[in-house]
Amino acid sequence: MKVVVIGGTGLIGSKVVRGLGEHGHEAVAAAPSTGVDTLTGEGLAESLAGASVVVDVSNSPSFEDQAVMDFFRASTANLLKAEAEAGVGHHVALSVVGTDRLQGSGYFRAKQAQEDLIKESGVPCSIVHATQFFEFAKGLADGVTEGDTVRLPAGRIQPMVSDDVAAAVGRTAVGAPVHGVVEVGGPEVFELEEFIRMGLAAQNDPRQIVTEPQATYWGAELQQDTLLPGPDAHLGEVRFADWLARQK
Template identity: 45%
Template sequence: MNIVVIGGRGLVGRNIVERLRAEGHDVSAASRATGVDVITGQGLAECLAGAEVVVDVTNSSTFDGEEAFDFFRTAIVNLLEAELAAGVRHHVTLSIVGTDRLQDSHYLRGKSLQDRMIRASGIPFTIVHATQFYEFLLAIIAAALREESMHLSPAYIQPVASDDVAALMAELAIGEPLNAAIEIAGPERERMSQLIQRFLIDMEAPCTVQADKHAPYFGALLDEHSLVPTEGALQGTVGFQAWLDRSAFSRVGW
């Protein structure tokens, strides 16, 4: 099967590419490093020539501001136009749990628009709504940190290992289009403020966390269940501590 992974050099993209190649599929990893730019459209027609399946795991470089929304709007228009011209038979994309519930966030509003445009494109599709990756906890910390302290929402969060998401997307890419969205989350649910405090303690970071229900999450205010999946979501296998113990942040041997 001829598969193109757009964003194929990123955290999830590399993983997907490796899995599909190991199964014997003809897989191209497209990114700006290979001359493919979803914002300008450069290289899209060339890299999609002959593609049966496109897996889109591109992401905005910023999580706040209009730039994030503009990225997803421009990228999906260019990508879908190129796919239609190339006769792509299956579009698989990575999205986020809760996009439709958090329209005050430019980033999540952009992801929501992306989902709607995929559904309306006429291209058979599968959308994966994943919860936050464990690696994304660092971005949450960076956005909230103010002089070694931070205010974070006590809303529930159920982060997932990026490896679990990559495995699911690789499996879906070689299957029939679902023409629907499915959700995947990690095996453990915890309040965001408590989980990140635990993360910081394990890293021995000199930071404190204050639970604050009014603390914004990339421009949006959360209720307790804004970021968690609905009943029946798929569940990853790797818990937070297991991920942490084998990550670059583990204190083993310090």
Template identity: 50%
Template structure:
């Protein structure tokens, strides 16, 4: 089976590529660095030749609303034109749990656009919505820090390891399209301030993390359950927060 991974050089994409190659599949790691640019369309027709499945994990290089909208609009339209011409049988896309509750953010409006383009294409598809990655929790702290104090809303978060995201995407790419959305979350929910505080502590980061009802999540006012699946998701990651933090300690040492 030939599988093209869009964004195949990034954190998630490179892991998906490695898993699928280990399974004996022909895998193209498609990104601008390998000559495939979905925004301009350069290299897309050639990459799509005889392709069975496309896994799209590419993300906008900017979180600014207009830039993200342009990225997903141009990338999606170019990608689906190439997929239709090549008669691709399955498109697997990575999105975010709670996107529809975060639409005060221009970036998440762009993510919703990405989902709409997938759904409205004639290519059979599966959308995987994942919760926030363990690997990006430090970034949440960075966005929410003022004067060495990290203020976060009292929301729940059920973070997941990047390895589990990649494994789930690899599994889905080998299954029949569901023509719908499935969700992935980590093993356990936490208060946002608690989980971010634990990640900073393991990195010996002395910033104070507090739960503040007035705080926003990337500029958006959110409800308590906006960042967790609406019901029991079909996929639960195997890597716990404790396991991931232990691994982080070892790597740091």
């Protein structure tokens, strides 16, 4: 089976390409660096020729509200059009658990727009909703740091390692379209503050972490379980503390 992975050179995409290849599939990494640009359409028709599945794990280079909306709308529209013309039978997209509950954030409004385009396209689809990655604990903290203080909202999170995200995307890609959403998460639930504290402590990062009622998550207000997957989610097995220990 030929599977084209849009964003196939990034953190998740490269792991998806490798995993599919190890299972005997023809996995093609498509990205601007390999001559495929979903914003301009350059290289799309050529890369999608003969493809059974397209996996989109790409992300916007800018998280500014309008820029990220423009990216996901244009990129997704171009990709879906090219897929229809190429006869691709399955579109798989990576998105985020809680996207529909985080619409106060420009980034998540853009992800919702992406999902809506996919669902309305008529192309058989599967959307994988993943929780936050272990690897992004520091990046999340950086986004809400003022001086030496990390200001977090109250809430719970069920993070997972990127290897498990990629494995879930790969499994979904080689399966039948679900015509909806598959949720995946990690094996443990943390308070958001605890997750960030553990991640920073492992890097000897001395920033102070506080939970504040008015703090937001990428601009969106959180309820206690906004970031948690539902009871039918597929859970990974790698625990955060074990993963942190391997990074040293």
